[in-house]
Amino acid sequence: MNEYRWADLTLGLRARFEADITDASMAAFAEMSGDVNPLHTDDAFAVARGFPGRVAFGMLASSFYSTLVGIHLPGKYALLHGIDIEMKSPAFVGDRLTVSGEIVHLTDAYQRLEIKASIVNANGKTISKAKIRAGVHEP
Amino acid sequence: MDRNSIIQDLKPIFRDVLDLEDLNLVAESNATNVDGWDSLAHVNLVVAIEKHYRIKFALGELQGLKKVGEMADLIAKKLAKA
Numbered sequence: 656m657n658e659y660r661w662a663d664l665t666l667g668l669r670a671r672f673e674a675d676i677t678d679a680s681m682a683a684f685a686e687m688s689g690d691v692n693p694l695h696t697d698d699a700f701a702v703a704r705g706f707p708g709r710v711a712f713g714m715l716a717s718s719f720y721s722t723l724v725g726i727h728l729p730g731k732y733a734l735l736h737g738i739d740i741e742m743k744s745p746a747f748v749g750d751r752l753t754v755s756g757e758i759v760h761l762t763d764a765y766q767r768l769e770i771k772a773s774i775v776n777a778n779g780k781t782i783s784k785a786k787i788r789a790g791v792h793e794p
Numbered sequence: 795m796d797r798n799s800i801i802q803d804l805k806p807i808f809r810d811v812l813d814l815e816d817l818n819l820v821a822e823s824n825a826t827n828v829d830g831w832d833s834l835a836h837v838n839l840v841v842a843i844e845k846h847y848r849i850k851f852a853l854g855e856l857q858g859l860k861k862v863g864e865m866a867d868l869i870a871k872k873l874a875k876a
Contacts, residue, residue, distance in 0.1 A: 736834060762837070762840060762841045762844060762847065764851045764853040764855075764856055765853070767837055769841070788838075
């Protein structure tokens with residue numbers, strides 16, 4: 656886990672990591688959220704609607720934005736203030752996603768940073784884009 | 795820019811950040827007489843204002859502000875120095 660403090664952060668600072676959509680994460684998300692829509696839980700239903708298989712929950716794939724902030728940028732001292740997410744393409748079970756973000760604005764007065772972020776699949780297709788707002792609450 | 799033209803400039807920013815389409819922003823507007831102007835909204839307002847005018851505030855400059863008119867005066871002062 657990164658432990659960036661406010662003084663360490665600069666415009667253009669980036670982070671990147673990979674994350675997988677797995678059967679286990681799909682089952683856990685369905686259980687946790689209560690969203691048991693068959694598009695996410697029934698392969699046959701998803702295939703009948705023209706998808707190659709179950710569609711990953713959009714909020715499951717987007718949950719990696721939380722990881723981006725809480726683990727990578729800025730990491731330990733982060734407090735998430737908000738995320739605007741634009742979903743571009745579905746992700747599927749078995750996908751390996753690359754999550755990346757770059758600091759695009761720093762507000763010194765309130766130690767608030769803004770990150771432009773995206774998630775792409777292994778084929779380079781954009782799954783979602785996000786504008787993330789987070790604070791740094793260091794000891 | 796003078797105080798009144800800055801307040802007119804700030805109106806769409808406040809309306810957007812606070813999601814109040816009909817907000818009538820005036821010099822006396824403040825966190826107690828504008829719906830939804832809580833601490834997180836305040837941070838969002840400051841960020842939006844910094845971006846709009848391409849200026850930076852220090853925490854000390856913001857802590858003394860009590861109403862929109864004073865914020866407009868601070869912005870005018872910063873723009874004059876820019």
